[in-house]
Amino acid sequence: MMNKLKIVLLSILILFVQSAFAQLVSDDNALEEMDYQVNLTSPYHTTLTYFFNLEDNNYYPERAAQALNWKGMEDADQVDLTIKLQQIFEGKGVAVRTSLIPNEPNYVDSLAGGESVYYFDRQKLPGIFLAKRGESWKFSAFSVAEIDRLHRQTYPYGTAKLLDLLPKIGNDKYFGLYLWQIVGLGILLLFVFIMHWLFTFLVDRGLLYLMARLGYGKMGEQYLLPVAKVTSIYFIVLLLSLFIRVLQLPIEIWSWLVVIFMVLKPLLITIIFYKIVDVISAYFVNLAAKTESTLDDQLVPLLRKTLKAFVVVIGTLFILRDGLNLDIIPFLTGLSIGGVAIALAAQDTIKNFFGSIMIFIDRPFQVGHWITSGEVDGTVEEVGFRSTRVRTFRNSVMYIPNGKIADATVDNHGLRQYRRFYTTLTITYDTPPELTEQFVKGLREIVLAHPHTRKDYFNIYFNNLSSYSLDIMFYVFFEVPTWPLELQCRHELLIQIMKLAETLGVRFAFPTQTLHMESFPEKKELSPDFSQESAASYQRKLGEFMQKELGKKD
Template sequence: MRFLTIALIFLCFFAGQSSFAQLVSDDNALDEINYDVNLTTPYHTTLTFFFNLEDNNFKPEEAAKALNWRGMEDADKEDLSVKLKQIFEGRGVAVRTSQIPNEPGYLDSLAGNEPIFYFDRQKLPGIFLSKRGEEWKFSSFSVGEIERMHRETYPYGTARLLNLLPKIGTDKYFGLYLWQIIGLGILILFVFLTHWVLTFLVDKVLLYVISKLGYGNEGEKYLLPVAKVTSIYFIVLLLSLFIRVLQLPIEVWSWLVIIFMVLKPLMITIIFYKIVDVVAAYFVKLALKTESTLDDQLVPLLRKTLKAFVVIIGTLFILRDGLSLDIIPFLTGLSIGGVAIALAAQDTIKNFFGSVMIFVDRPFQVGDWITSGDVDGTVEEVGFRSTRVRTFRNSVMYIPNGKIADATVDNHGLRQYRRFYTTITITYDTPPQLVEEFIKGLREIVLAHPHTRKDYFNIYFNNLSSYSLDIMFYVFFEVPTWPMELQSRHELLIQIMKLAETLGVRFAFPTQTLHMESFPEKKELSPDFSQETEESYKKKLGAFLQQELGKKQ
């Protein structure tokens, strides 16, 4: 706001040193022109029109002769002539006499060699001179567009101020009319007042309402910056509407028009740039509600992508609307250059789309243990170009997303159950009744453990190997991480060892047995099961279950 105020004060001083002629003459044309109407060339028609609308030589009836009134004979010619000049002024079009052709047979090569002349194709696309007979005049099409373009140039009733303000006074002070000085003062006061009102609404009212809704921190961090920039945009918008009513010198106003035309798309770009932070904060909250950690990586990438998109689009609008540059050749050049860049950066583009597929399909997320070819480790970060995996050697592997998107990925982190399969080997001298009771005890251990799958497991005596009786132990753990799986394995194996010790079951290992006659003074190594019965095995199993697993028989 201070910058706008200083600019207005500087404008007052600069305007006082300038001429108020709409026509910017580079060759003393205004001094040489006489009062006769001369329409022989675009140059003389332009001089005739603007000279007869100057304050010190105001003859709108003479200026109206430079317009083609075909089909509009009953129109208020003097009023439309004045409005046409106001359109030039309001849109900041400086008509330079040195750039106007002074040839009766002038042809516009950009318009198919037609006898027409455009003053400014960007700012005044519908206003041009055309030759009719031997005379150059503002075309009948241009005359028909005057009312519409005047409303667009001075919208929301500001056109009424063009007639009201000069009634305040036409005395000159420091090169400015009295009504212009008063108008500038009112405009500066209006800027300060509008800034104060919008600041109050944003800092007090808006923040109070947001706090009452329970979003005080979010509002102050994200919404308040957007509201402040938006309030400044409205001030710039209102200032650009009302300052043109002051009819400032074209040398000044033509530059101010460019400044305002650049400021408006620039402010809108900044607004959307900050809105991206609001959108990103909303997605952060959504990501926190999901179990997936991939969303947490996606939000920062989404924020950066949207901000880059806003900056690119905003720059194009500034170039087109603010600086009146034709961006079509620029976009065409980008498309041709884009093909060349795409051919030179195929791997980069492939990796980018690979990252898109990872975010869409979600084959894994941050924290998952994955295996893919030589890759075996935990996912730490998923970027736009590569995925970072921490191996179990504590090294870091960077895998291009294009490669990992095409590869087969085994995601151990998405397992609902973690399988545990082993073979329990016992010695051949174990009686069948003891094997039965031992297997029953193994099943009870699985059922009693808090993290095993109860609806599906397999524990059977399933093989007679060369040195042992083999019992298949096939169970699943319902745990989220590998350390918890290892802890559950540890607990099961400890219980199995205790059960074997209680029942007297010996685990087998690769051995060779040499049979010898027994010696009376030596005790045999093999356990004596002759005195054991099936009933005694059941008693031992019951005691184990009651003591270790807390089950009643």
């Protein structure tokens, strides 16, 4: 009996010793694990210490707080700031890859002047970095002081309160997401649907109704409506990017969503300004239509293309910088150097470009003007940034570089206020002086009666005795804008001159050689007999012509 009791007591003693030894070993392992979890000997270990102690299955924010340098902020709520720092990383979409973090106690950053610092993301988190203090690597005191400001910047307009409210819905996991995250996604999608419906209602109904009431219904539907729709999409994307970060989605997903949102915002802004250019162009088209100049009608499309190209270039730079976090300074530097090389290689193109600018500034001609410059003789059809298109009178098209036109002498017939018409009317030598005088007087009345002739200056005189005719100078001007109208006015004047000559009995001379023979009694002379006529009869015939053809009374 005693032996059995001794065996039981010995067994209990052995179990107690084993239990005590196991407890001792467990405490040592816990201490080793504790030392590992607060290892701050390198940037790698500090990062691992911080994020490992904030995981869901290993949540020890007090240990994670040891990775922060609290110098000057000893009285702050260290646990709260530690959690906020993690929320900043998640809200900014900064994916920390521990495999890329240096595991060197004496690591120095060459980009920071050789200091012992480590930046996680210089673009998204320029104020958050690790710094070596003594033998430990910690989040710098500057970074700790910036936590509150960066947290408000990451979660603006009171959205930070949702970080505390949403998790109260439930922490059960479904499909890798917490219940509160799934509910939050549903609420966010409903919110986006409501906002889209509201923006669509305000734009389609409100804006178009207002524009129609103001008398700009067509302009509102054609130009303002596309701008308003893209603007509504931009605001939806803006609100979506603002609230979706509160859901604290897995960083593998959220880091890509951040990139998508950061690209979408400058892209949509670029599209908005691209469409605004159409609105501005429509306004200038209306202004150009009110002017007599045709060159500004040609300038508006060129201005629209230039502004659109400028918007696309600037928008692309913003997408590269803000959306993709690319440093565009080297790109711009290379572009400037390349621009010099391109400028040297494309001197003629640049010369033509500036020549076009001078044409638009000086306005030596307009679309529709008839110009003469060297071998160029025709009507201007289009003025581009590189060349000017001229339709010749052979109906061919000539393309002249604007650089040459800017340096050449241009005779612009289209800018004439008056178009000159000069001809010589030849009448036969047997015309009596009285008839010649009345004929010249009738020519002057024809000019005065025509609606498109210059009345204050014209010259119609009997001014020469040529070898076969009496010459009357007919020198007048037409006040018409185009050549076809000038031709029409010439036609009208010449018809009236022929009618006047027929009425008065004036014959037009032409180059001839006449063999003059004495007349025979049985033959009638070809020359008209003016012996019975008098100055009074000529004046009477002129009066009849003026009353009949010109509507005047002598």
